[in-house]
Amino acid sequence: MTSFRTLDDADVKGKRVLVRVDLNVPMEDGKVTDLTRLERIVPTLTDIADRGGKVVILAHFGRPKGVDPSQSLKAVVPALADVLKRPVAFAADCIGEVAAQAVDAIRPGEILVLENTRFHKGEEKNEPDFVKALAANGDLFVADAFSAAHRAHASTEGLGRVMPAYAGRTMQAELDALTRALEKPERPVVAVVGGAKVSTKLDLLGNLSKKVDFLVIGGGMANTFLAAEGKAVGKSLCEHDLVDTARAIVAEAAKNGCRIVLPVDVVCAKEFKANASHRVCGIDEVAPEEMILDIGPKSVEHVVSILGRAKTLVWNGPFGAFELEPFDNGTVSVAEAAAELTRAGHLVSVAGGGDTVAALNQAGAADRFTYVSTAGGAFLEWLEGKPLPGVDVLRT
Numbered sequence: 001m002t003s004f005r006t007l008d009d010a011d012v013k014g015k016r017v018l019v020r021v022d023l024n025v026p027m028e029d030g031k032v033t034d035l036t037r038l039e040r041i042v043p044t045l046t047d048i049a050d051r052g053g054k055v056v057i058l059a060h061f062g063r064p065k066g067v068d069p070s071q072s073l074k075a076v077v078p079a080l081a082d083v084l085k086r087p088v089a090f091a092a093d094c095i096g097e098v099a100a101q102a103v104d105a106i107r108p109g110e111i112l113v114l115e116n117t118r119f120h121k122g123e124e125k126n127e128p129d130f131v132k133a134l135a136a137n138g139d140l141f142v143a144d145a146f147s148a149a150h151r152a153h154a155s156t157e158g159l160g161r162v163m164p165a166y167a168g169r170t171m172q173a174e175l176d177a178l179t180r181a182l183e184k185p186e187r188p189v190v191a192v193v194g195g196a197k198v199s200t201k202l203d204l205l206g207n208l209s210k211k212v213d214f215l216v217i218g219g220g221m222a223n224t225f226l227a228a229e230g231k232a233v234g235k236s237l238c239e240h241d242l243v244d245t246a247r248a249i250v251a252e253a254a255k256n257g258c259r260i261v262l263p264v265d266v267v268c269a270k271e272f273k274a275n276a277s278h279r280v281c282g283i284d285e286v287a288p289e290e291m292i293l294d295i296g297p298k299s300v301e302h303v304v305s306i307l308g309r310a311k312t313l314v315w316n317g318p319f320g321a322f323e324l325e326p327f328d329n330g331t332v333s334v335a336e337a338a339a340e341l342t343r344a345g346h347l348v349s350v351a352g353g354g355d356t357v358a359a360l361n362q363a364g365a366a367d368r369f370t371y372v373s374t375a376g377g378a379f380l381e382w383l384e385g386k387p388l389p390g391v392d393v394l395r396t
């Protein structure tokens with residue numbers, strides 16, 4: 001069995017601990033608008049600090065091409081200090097003299113953020129010299145950015161190869177949850193895959209159909225599967241060029257003993273806007289001028305009954321255009337049912353993906369899920385069954 005060294009195995013006292021976290025948080029007018037990623041890293045940072053380590057934070061922000069003051073991590077430092085309820089120092093570079101002096105200047109138990117690693121091209125190229133320059137400021141490496149672990153960058157993967165490396169608390173929680181959900185799940189396992197387009201989730205559907213017992217397809221992508229069954233989907237978002245691909249996914253799933261679950265009724269409107277005039281209809285009754293914008297009540301009931309018999313749920317992507325009321329209804333109703341089944345101890349539920357997390361928050365259901373991942377791309381790549389370099393480098 002693969003295992004990971006964790007913070008419990010690390011002797012951090014008096015050491016300079018390079019901690020890779022994800023500070024890629026949403027900002028508006030220089031203020032952080034969602035603190036979730038900052039809150040998640042508190043246990044790791046306080047644990048190292050309280051055990052007498054010097055906490056030296058490495059992170060990226062945005063996708064700058066070289067040094068770009070508008071993408072400086074300095075703007076995130078006040079919010080991080082607020083969340084930690086401790087002072088946080090900042091250094092204007094992540095390597096060289098500036099970084100070395102800042103690391104020298106903090107005492108054991110104190111916390112320092114180094115400037116955006118992506119200001120140096122060696123970060124994304126994972127250049128050995130840049131890895132070396134980062135490593136010069138630390139004695140050990142703690143990886144706590146699962147959400148950046150799909151990147152083989154210097155600060156996510158390179159450092160793990162050149163110094164003693166440990167999984168931080170968030171990384172550990174994420175890996176535990178993901179293992180419970182797909183690697184060693186209690187069966188039956190249900191995957192809900194919604195969202196806009198099949199084309200963005202082909203690998204994911206292929207991988208999940210090998211691993212889960214029920215693959216519930218929702219959102220715009222369900223329309224392509226419905227079209228593949230010969231249903232008329234009117235003006236709905238639908239990738240007609242992918243109907244053969246959809247048929248191949250269904251056939252492959254059947255071979256693997258995985259049941260594909262599609263909507264049996266839908267909510268249709270003629271306009272893509274909030275509170276557009278709408279109606280519920282059977283899946284064979286969509287008119288040429290209509291768009292499917294949500295699943296209907298019978299579909300909700302069907303999905304909820306499947307969840308009622310399941311032990312594990314993995315969820316990525318909403319059932320409908322959840323940003324527009326009342327087309328959030330399907331997503332909200334299924335989310336509420338999943339949250340209650342989880343709270344009652346009947347279900348292990350793991351969800352991820354930017355829009356998915358927004359939809360679960362909107363439904364007031366996120367807090368009752370077993371685990372909600374803050375990762376976007378990394379969560380998707382994990383669902384696709386791809387190796388995550390920032391995780392693999394931690395394996396013992």
Ligand SMILES: Nc1ncnc2c1ncn2[C@@H]1O[C@H](COP(=O)(O)OP(=O)(O)OP(=O)(O)O)[C@@H](O)[C@H]1O
Nearest residue numbers: 195196219220237292293317320321353354355356
């Ligand atoms: N029937 C539909 N018609 C049109 N758009 C839809 C429909 N159902 C869902 N969507 C849209 O799909 C989008 C979400 O899909 P997406 O694949 O991005 O989800 P996600 O994987 O959770 O998010 P992310 O890509 O941010 O991680 C939403 O904007 C939603 O409005």
Ligand SMILES: O=C(O)[C@H](O)COP(=O)(O)O
Nearest residue numbers: 022024062147148376377
């Ligand atoms: O926000 C994210 O999903 C991570 O921080 C990764 O960011 P990236 O897609 O720019 O590598």
